[in-house]
Amino acid sequence: MKFAKMHGLGNDYVYVDCFTERISDPAGLARLFSDRHKGIGSDGLILIGPSGKADFRMQIYNADGSVAEMCGNGIRCLGKYVYERGMTDKTELTVETLAGIRRLRLTVEDKTVTEVEADMGIPILKADKIPIVSEHSMVVDEPIVVDGVMLRMTGVSLGNPHAVIYVQSVRTADIGWLGPRLEHHGRFPRRINVEFTEIIDRHTISVRVWERGAKETLSCGTGACAAVVASVLNDLTERRVRVKLTGGDLTVEWREADNTVYMTGPAAAVFDGVINIPSAG
Numbered sequence: 001m002k003f004a005k006m007h008g009l010g011n012d013y014v015y016v017d018c019f020t021e022r023i024s025d026p027a028g029l030a031r032l033f034s035d036r037h038k039g040i041g042s043d044g045l046i047l048i049g050p051s052g053k054a055d056f057r058m059q060i061y062n063a064d065g066s067v068a069e070m071c072g073n074g075i076r077c078l079g080k081y082v083y084e085r086g087m088t089d090k091t092e093l094t095v096e097t098l099a100g101i102r103r104l105r106l107t108v109e110d111k112t113v114t115e116v117e118a119d120m121g122i123p124i125l126k127a128d129k130i131p132i133v134s135e136h137s138m139v140v141d142e143p144i145v146v147d148g149v150m151l152r153m154t155g156v157s158l159g160n161p162h163a164v165i166y167v168q169s170v171r172t173a174d175i176g177w178l179g180p181r182l183e184h185h186g187r188f189p190r191r192i193n194v195e196f197t198e199i200i201d202r203h204t205i206s207v208r209v210w211e212r213g214a215k216e217t218l219s220c221g222t223g224a225c226a227a228v229v230a231s232v233l234n235d236l237t238e239r240r241v242r243v244k245l246t247g248g249d250l251t252v253e254w255r256e257a258d259n260t261v262y263m264t265g266p267a268a269a270v271f272d273g274v275i276n277i278p279s280a281g
């Protein structure tokens with residue numbers, strides 16, 4: 001099976017073109033491909049295919065094989081992939097995802113996509129829609145106890161669920177201990193992505209992300225968006241923020257005019273490959 005390896009600020013995925021490849025067990029392939037010793041090595045698998053209501057369709061599977069509704073770094077790489085391989089000549093295109101239809105705007109220099117702006121939709125703040133178990137209709141600066149440790153979280157969905165936790169320093173936050181305990185906490189019926197967020201100033205934040213189904217990643221596009229929305233809700237930043245992630249920076253804006261979040265950043269192609277798929281049975 002042919003694949004492409006790409007990443008958005010170090011958040012790396014295996015991309016398969018489902019216009020030409022047939023995939024029968026995407027969850028199993030996601031686990032196989034993601035294994036950094038026995039497979040290709042990635043944070044998950046992204047399928048690029050046809051859509052009846054958009055230019056393309058994107059399906060995301062985390063490294064553990066679980067389905068994700070949306071992927072910010074992934075959708076930027078999809079834009080680069082389809083343009084540079086001549087699957088479209090549009091620099092403004094639409095992508096169908098489980099979170100809804102998303103619009104991309106590609107910056108092209110010498111036939112190369114150097115930057116992608118993605119509309120990440122209207123943030124979902126109702127607790128039961130994220131979902132987060134809460135007695136309040138929204139989760140803003142709300143306590144949560146994790147194995148005796150009391151934290152405060154703000155819940156945001158970009159189609160996929162996020163809990164934003166503010167810390168003094170992302171460098172010293174105990175992500176390896178807190179991350180899995182939060183991901184599998186009983187208050188998150190569909191598990192959760194966790195953004196450990198440090199406020200630098202009203203226009204800059206640092207974020208490290210423990211991702212649902214992928215452990216800590218070098219970057220998370222939907223996570224960066226969730227952290228900005230939470231920071232505006234808690235009046236910690238303005239609406240346009242530079243988000244500094246381990247793998248690099250994204251620009252995120254939660255525009256008041258249309259209540260939509262926009263994320264802008266790079267996308268990188270690493271290599272194309274062919275992998276032998278163990279026959280079923």
Ligand SMILES: N[C@H](CCC[C@H](N)C(=O)O)C(=O)O
Pocket residue numbers: 011060062067068069070071072073074160161193211212213214217219220221222223
């Ligand atoms: N782990 C996420 C999906 C990948 C999102 C992330 N890599 C991004 O760039 O948005 C979830 O299960 O919701």
